[in-house]
Structure formats: C-alpha cells, structure tokens
Amino acid sequence: MPDLKIENLSVGYGKHPVLSDLSMGLDAGEAVALLGANGAGKTTLLKAAQGILPLFGGRVIFDGEDITALSSDRRVARGMVLVPENRELFPTLDVRTNLELGSYLKPMGRHTRLDWVYSLFPILAERSRQQVKTLSGGEQQMVAIGRALMSSPRLLMLDEPSIGLAPKIIREIFDVIGKLRDEGMTILLVEQNARLALGASQRGYVMEIGHLVVEGTARQLESDERLKKAYLGMNTKTADENSP
C-alpha cells in the first residue's frame, strides 16, 4: 500500500518550473533514497511534498488521501514531516524548547516522545537547556531530526542529513535513521552521498535536472552505470571517504 504518492507533479519558484510532470511513490514502511547531483530538484520535490511550495499542477496523496490542498501544518498533523537541508532551527531558543515545538500540533504524549528522542540522541539530553546556536553542526542536525520526530511522523523526509558533518557524526545519525527504518517508519532520504543513502534504503530514485531517470532497488542502483552518469563530475573517491 503506498504511503506517499506523487502524481504528475509540477512545481517551481516564481514562474519558473523546476519539476514538471513527475510521479513517484513510497510504500508504507519503506526507506527510499532520492539521489542526484546539485540542482536536480531533490529539495524542491521534498518542499512540494511537505506543502511549503505551491504546486503548478499535479497531486500529492498521503495515506490514500489527496492532501494537495492542505497547508504544511495540516500535513504535519497527518504525520508527514520534513527535516530541511538548512535545518531551520530556532537558534536563540534552547534544545528542549526546539524539540517541544516539534510537537506543537500533538501535545498528547509529548514527554514520552521527548524521552524517546533523548534516548536516540543522548547528547541532546545533556544539552537540553543550551541555546541551539551554541551547538556543533552535528548536534544541530540531531536537534533537527529530533524535532521532526517529536511530531510522531509516519513519513520522515530528510534533506541531506550528512551535509557538512564529520564521518563519526554521520555514522551516528545514520544509525538512528536505520533504527527508525527498522521500527517501520517510512523514510524518504535525499542525499548527495549515494553510497551512504543506498546503504540505509531499500529502494532508490535517481534524479536529473527535474526528472526521475532511474528507479530500482538499492542493490541494483549501487552497481548501476547510469547512477554514476547522473553524478557526472562527482568524485567517487569523496563519496568513499564520507562513507562510514
């Protein structure tokens, strides 16, 4: 049963389309990697799915229901949440308040979920009363993921969670992503680091300037020549170094 289905999506900024007529889907409990070079439109796709960008056309269906007309906060209420690339935290508020705001729409069970997030990222419990802007990049990424988890999502969309982080931190974060996947959360993972992303996913899509060009299981994609082509100019060595 598809959890998220995107049909004939067209979206862009201002009047300029970035994606046109794009369709894809995620099954419930599935972890899917969305790969592609810079500027392929991966972030745009996530923003459109979350309802942050207005659509030019197409439909977004979540849990069998057309949510195209719903605002972003209503989508969060239904259980889809985005961890954006630039994290979009509240730098002058403390860690705990940042996390609690993630559960703004779901006050029931807030404390249980807070404990759960602290158990996933123990360092956040230690930093609980610190302003987020005083945290390291890795810790901030943990706050961003933790804040998203506070809305008890069924579908978690992550935009470049590894960006700019040290290998050790990346490993920690991907361990948690793996844990969430194993617990049955549907995950849509956008990554430039293809090896890392496919390692955490069952399936993947490759995007090239506004189109999905390849679709396949993680294993198929790992050995696919077209994937390397989609990353024209990508240094495969760098990807190796970043892998845990």
Next chain:
Amino acid sequence: MDVFWFLLIDGIAWGAAYGIVALSIVLVHTVTRVVNIAQGEYATLGALGFYMALNVGGQVLTMAVCGAHLALAALTIGGNVLKKRRFLLAAEWNLGTALCLALAWVLVAATGGNYWAAALYAMVLAAAFAVIIFRLTVRPLMNASPLVLVVCSIGVFLTMSGLSLALFGAEPRPIAPVSNGGVMMGPVFVQYQSLLIALSSIGVMAALYVFSERTMTGRALRASAVNRDGAEICGIPVLWAGNLSFVLAAVFSALGGLLLAPMITASYDMGLTLGLKAFVGAAMGGLAEYPAAVIGVLLVGTIESFSAFSASSFRDVIVYTLIIPILIWRNAVKPPEDH
C-alpha cells in the same frame, strides 16, 4: 527637589503608557516582520471607543464591524468550499471577533456604560479592526519584503486616522480618570490614573512574559518570530500566529490609549504622537527586544516630561530627535545582522 520628583513620576507614567504601545510594536514586528506605523491608531480606537462605550453609543459602528467580519467570513468559507478545504479554515478569527464584539457591546448596554465593561469593549473593538486589517493588508503580502510591508502600514495608518475622524468626529473628547485624587508617595502626589497606567503596563509585560515563556502558544509565537520557515515545518500555523500577534498588539495598544486618554483628552489624532513616541522607545531594542524597548520608552517619557517643563515648545522636537542617538547607539552596540 519636589519638582524633580514630580517630573520623574510623571515621565515614568507617560513612559509606561508608551511602553504598552511599544511592546505591541515589538510583538507585531517580531512575528510578522511588519514595522507597524499604524500601531498608535489602535490606541486612538481604544480611547475613542472607550468614550463611546461610556456613553452607551456605538450600536451602528458595532453592527457595521460585525457585519464586515461576517462578510469576510462568508467570503473565506465560500472560497474554502470551492477549493474543497475544511470550510471553517481561516474564518474562525472573523467569526470569533464578531461574536466577542457583539457580546462586549451587549455587556456595555446591559451595565449602562460601566467603566470596566467600556474598557473591555474598546479593546475588543481594536482587536476587531486588527483582524480585518491583517486579513486585508498583511495576509496577501506574507511573502513581500519588509519595505513593502512598511509602505503598506503607512497606508493603513492614513486610512485608520481618516476613519477615526469620520467615525468619531474632530472634537477632542474628555474622559474622566478611573478615580479622582491620588496618593502621596514620599514627597510627591501621584494620581490614581498614573498608578493605574504603571500597574497596567507592568501587568501587560508580566502577562506577555509568562505567555511567551510558559505556554506552548506563546513559544510558538516566539518560534515564528525567530524562524518563520522553521515554525512552518513544525506545523505551527504561521498565518494564525501573525493574526494572533496583531490581535494581542491591538488589545494592548487600545489599553494604552484608553488609560492615557484622561491625561490628554481623546481625539482622532492622538495615535500619531503616541505611536511615534512608542516607536522611538522600541527602536532602542531594534524593534525586537522587549526589555530594551521598555528602557527606551521610560527614557522617552522622562525626557519628555523634563523637556516639557524646561523647554516646553521643544518638547516633541527633543523626543523625536532622540531616535538619532538611539539608532547610532544601536548600530555601535549591536550592528544589524542578517538572518
């Protein structure tokens, strides 16, 4: 020496009244990015609405404002039905304020213009205007640049002050203080009205503090102020937060206006000077920090009170000129940073 204390107390009382408006300016600016030039107009509405309610007038105005809200609500609901959204979405503010305003007016009529009922009515009236103004001028410009929003708020200011003139007339309206007389505090005599202003100002500040530190809604407002995109991702309805900030600010400003009215007589143009002086104070905190804004307005109030005594014809010149050193100080201490 008595003169000094008298001027100081007087200055603090004025500063406290400006402070209520200044906090409104900061609240609106942080949540919606609107530098609201028209904030003082809500104080005018508060004072004149208060006068009107004390005399049990304003049936027509109340009905007209309620009617405008119902019309906007009907438009919203119609639009939602067409777009197949939940049909009450975004209409709750219009329906809610129309109901509150009608109830407040009934309360005024039932109590025959009771002082507190009239004050409540005046604040709800200002809130009702705020909801309409937010809907018509801020909501369509949610993604506009701050400059566009300022220009728009100048337009709102001109419209509102013209509207106040048309609705309430040009003649100043005397409003009696809450109670004549006062108390001796040390060497000086303090009017009850000044005490009430100071207490209300402290009350508003305390309420705002508790609201934004202790309640989830208040934290959501702060979050929207710190990072709007982040708030949206958390599922905080940013438009709703903007609407709430406009309503709270209008209620506070109306309170400031109606409290100050007995000391200056209420008139359609009182909001301009009140708003500008509050603005000078709020500039002290870069329109973003509450404590600095409070220090700013106390400074403005005291300087105004002393200059009114020693150089009365330059009183406003001196107060408005304060904005220059304040901005220089602001830039030296805290250069503006990009978000």
